[in-house]
Ligand SMILES: Nc1ncnc2c1ncn2[C@@H]1O[C@H](COP(=O)(O)OP(=O)(O)O)[C@@H](O)[C@H]1O
Ligand SMILES: O=C(O)C1=C[C@@H](OP(=O)(O)O)[C@@H](O)[C@H](O)C1
């Protein structure tokens with residue numbers, strides 16, 4: 179069964195939209211970060227702190243492969259870095275995948291992340307200026323991978339419901 183994959187930068191709304199899309203179309207959703215946390219019984223912060231990012235990326239790849247190989251239809255909210263490591267972007271080109279990039283501007287990302295950074299180890303310690311610069315550079319680097327998604331939904335100035343309806347239209 180097809181997997182509906184939401185990807186994009188931290189704060190673009192993957193986890194939020196996956197949850198709401200699931201309610202709208204009645205297909206179960208999983209959040210890749212949550213699955214990783216459950217797998218090792220540690221928070222994303224503690225995984226980064228204790229074991230480092232390379233270990234996290236390995237786990238992320240393993241759990242993604244398992245989810246893609248599972249028989250059921252699923253909505254999967256990826257982590258922001260998932261398509262950018264371990265050739266995961268190639269896995270997202272499979273026949274059983276519909277990939278959707280939730281595209282947000284630097285400003286949207288900054289305003290959403292500024293109040294919500296403590297659980298995101300890559301930005302948790304940055305001040306506002308550092309964060310703006312980091313997001314701009316990092317988004318530029320990662321866009322190469324994000325732009326390989328089959329579909330793109332711009333999320334700026336949209337409510338959660340509007341973004342969900344845009345995705346429902348793509349899936350129809
Ligand atoms: N229109 C919107 N669409 C999605 N998220 C929104 C919107 N407006 C505000 N938010 C907030 O932005 C944050 C997005 O975070 P999250 O869903 O965890 O993103 P991601 O999983 O991509 O990092 C949440 O705190 C959410 O409540
Ligand atoms: O962009 C990244 O590299 C990361 C994004 C996070 O997920 P969200 O995009 O859901 O915040 C989480 O996987 C981890 O903190 C690393």
Ligand SMILES: [Mg+2]
Nearest residue numbers: 192193256257
């Ligand atoms: Mg998320």
